[in-house]
Amino acid sequence: MAFIEINGGKQLSGEVNIQGSKNAVLPILAATVLINGIIKLNHCPKILDVFHMIKILEAIGCNASWEKHTLIIDTTKLNTSTVPEEYVRLMRSSIIMMGALLGRTHSVTITYPGGCTIGARPIDFHLSAFQDMNVSLEEEDGLIKCTTTGIVGNEISLKFPSVGATENIILAAVLATGKTSIINAAKEPEITELCKFLNTAGAEITGAGTEKIEINGVEYLHPIEYTACSDRIVAGTYLAAVAGAGGEAVLTGIGAGSLQMVVTLLREMGCNIISGEEYIIISSLGRLKPISLIRTMPYPGFPTDMQSQIMSVLMTATGTSRIIEEIFEGRYQNVKEQIKFGADIQIEGRTAVINGVSNLTGCEVFASELRGGAALVIAGLMARGKTTLHNPYFIERGYEDICRDLRKLGADIKLVT
Structure with missing residues (x-):
């Protein structure tokens, strides 16, 4: 050993x-699912959590390759919204794939996430927010199954400024119908970085870094090249x-x-x-x-x-x-x-x-x-x-x-x- x-x-x-920032890159990698095309992410760290996220992307049909510290993701052949359990158990950040897949495919099947054992980190805020955005939830044999006829913008008030919940709501809301407002949103720099990435691709997000983030849904996002912080x-x-x-x-x-x-x-x-x-x-x-x-x-x-x-x-x-x-x-x-x-x-x-x-x-x-x-x-x-x-x-x-x-x-x- x-x-x-x-x-x-x-x-x-x-x-x-x-x-490059682990906590910024992981939600950005999830966000690539919202773009039907090729994305280049510069200054991407070669760490285990990034490798795990790449495995998740590949498992749902995406292709990934490295050019030094640039990670190239091709999402054009995405073919499933079911995230394999063995990869989700490896890290908690995998849960942000929910918002991205709901935005792209209007469905997702995923298990509860794993990662470091530093305390209880329930995803109730995530699931409650999705329900407020016209998503139906079903739990069966440890799996969370979410479906929607279309994400609908809404006002979401978080009881705690959860980073993961804020990211998941943003990812689900980008391609939604109407406007989504997140009250008591997380203010971490990594939230701001995710919003910068999405806005560069054509999203309409304001308020990143403040307690109120607003997302006006757009019809599509376009491929981009981006450098992580x-x-x-x-x-x-x-x-x-x-x-x-x-x-x-x-x-x-x-x-x-x-x-x-x-x-x-x-x-x-x-x-x-x-x-x-x-x-x-x-x-x-x-x-x-x-x-x-x-x-x-x-x-x-x-x-x-x-x-x-x-x-x-x-x-x-x-x-x-x-x-x-x-x-x-x-x-x-x-x-x-x-x-x-x-x-x-x-x-x-x-x-x-x-x-x-x-x-x-x-x-x-x-x-x-x-x-x-x-x-x-x-x-x-x-x-x-x-x-x-x-x-x-x-x-x-x-x-x-x-x-x-x-x-x-x-x-x-x-x-x-």
Whole structure:
């Protein structure tokens, strides 16, 4: 079995370019189904979740091929609206195929999605919204079967600004009859990126990035070439790695705009960060100040996808820090592995209390989800001695090559197969 080997305890220094965004590319790949033609997606990351989505597209009749980091999708031969269960179980993002297939074929059959085990993530908001848009639902033997005589625009008010539900509603509404309004919509940058992609192809969407998104249905979308944005969570992870291990690094291909809460927090901890539109420069002495309270929230609040990585950094802060996880209750399953490094972390419900220790020691740990795995890599870089991290598969779901990138920053890290 593959594992990652890290010899930690050394400061980082160097420059790395940030890969394309996982959370932006996955809904865009689903959106290609709405276009009858050939789509070129530049700056597409070669990560496991993208490979899984490609398998789904191929299973429903599409063709996919690579030209370096450009993914070419041909949807002209799409021939089924049934998504194979074995692919859906691999990742939660597969559920956004529902809205796209309903828009293109007026039907979809799919199972409940899988992915990381970071907490309950029901799809009630998705299904309720579809019903409000003239979709009939039927559940049988674990399958969700949806049909419609035609998507009809409506006003959808979400009880929580769910990213997945917002994406699914947008995808279903693009080719609908009439106007759809999403109230309390998710504001994440990846939502804005999906809307930019669709508008480039001929959709009429306004309000992306605000709590109210409006979609005027159009008759068709046309083939396009599009360049995906860089991954803010990958960038945030590498900023956290430099913050914890110490040193100075330059990240290119991304600015601090979508990472404002993370950058603000790292500055409060003692890091020096400057940025422009296409770069971020961070320097850190490695021994940082604690943070009295961090609360994860929907964008533009502090992202839950950065919680585990920042926790690793705080494990050697000069005092006590607290984190309240408001989004996914299962995020703390990673703590038992972080403690193996010698960290002092106490969990009280949704609150984590981190008492900073003077140093960490390398050990053997096991990743059980994507961002938690990245957090263990950061802890390994901060720790003295060797760390062996098992189950790198989880990290590969979202990081194209975390070992390659960190070596560019001077880390002693390698994937052993």
